[in-house]
Amino acid sequence: MDISHFIKYLHYISIFIVFSCLAIEFVLLKPQIDRKMLKIVYKIDGYYGLFSILVVAAGLTLWLWIGKPAEFYHENGIIYIKLGLFIVVGLLSIIPTVFFFRNRKGDDSDLVEIPGRVRSIIKLELLILLIIPMLAVLMANGVAVF
Ligand code: HEM
Secondary structure: OOHHHHHHHHHHHHHHHHHHHHHHHHHHOOOEEEHHHHHHHHHHHHHHHHHHHHHHHHHHHHHHOOOOOHHHHHHHOHHHHHHHHHHHHHHHOHHHHHHHHHHOOOOOOOEEEOOHHHHHHHHHHHHHHHHHHHHHHHHHOOOOOO
């Protein structure tokens, strides 16, 4: 096992954690929850953010410094779609994060209404995350789709 295998492992495990955090958030977020639960969701959202950074850091390391030469991915171009979709997920996630942040303070027993758009956005993020591994496989194997 060399360093590139280890970085790939980091990439994978971070992706699993990112997906799990969003899935847990989705399940916990009912139309109305108490603030205690909202604080838990906010914490999970923090882990989501942290591990997203690790996904990007490991991905960029694999792309630019370790493993196959960077041109391999550049020629294929799929990496840019993959990157773009992950950026979309990151941008979408700002909306739920801001909502959790704004509503986290107060009594634990207070009831908080969760706007439908917060759940829909998390669902959309999960769907996009399901597409990305397909692009990753094509990208890693140099399959040209254009
Ligand atoms: C900034 C974002 C990302 C960058 C720069 C990036 C880059 C890379 C690179 C360079 C590889 C190595 C491919 C190879 O072995 O030749 C890789 C592998 C992989 N990535 Fe990412 N990645 C990113 C985000 C993601 C995300 C969000 C997912 C999944 C949701 C993902 C899923 C995968 C998978 C499944 C592989 C293994 C592909 C294979 O070996 O067949 N990546 N990524």
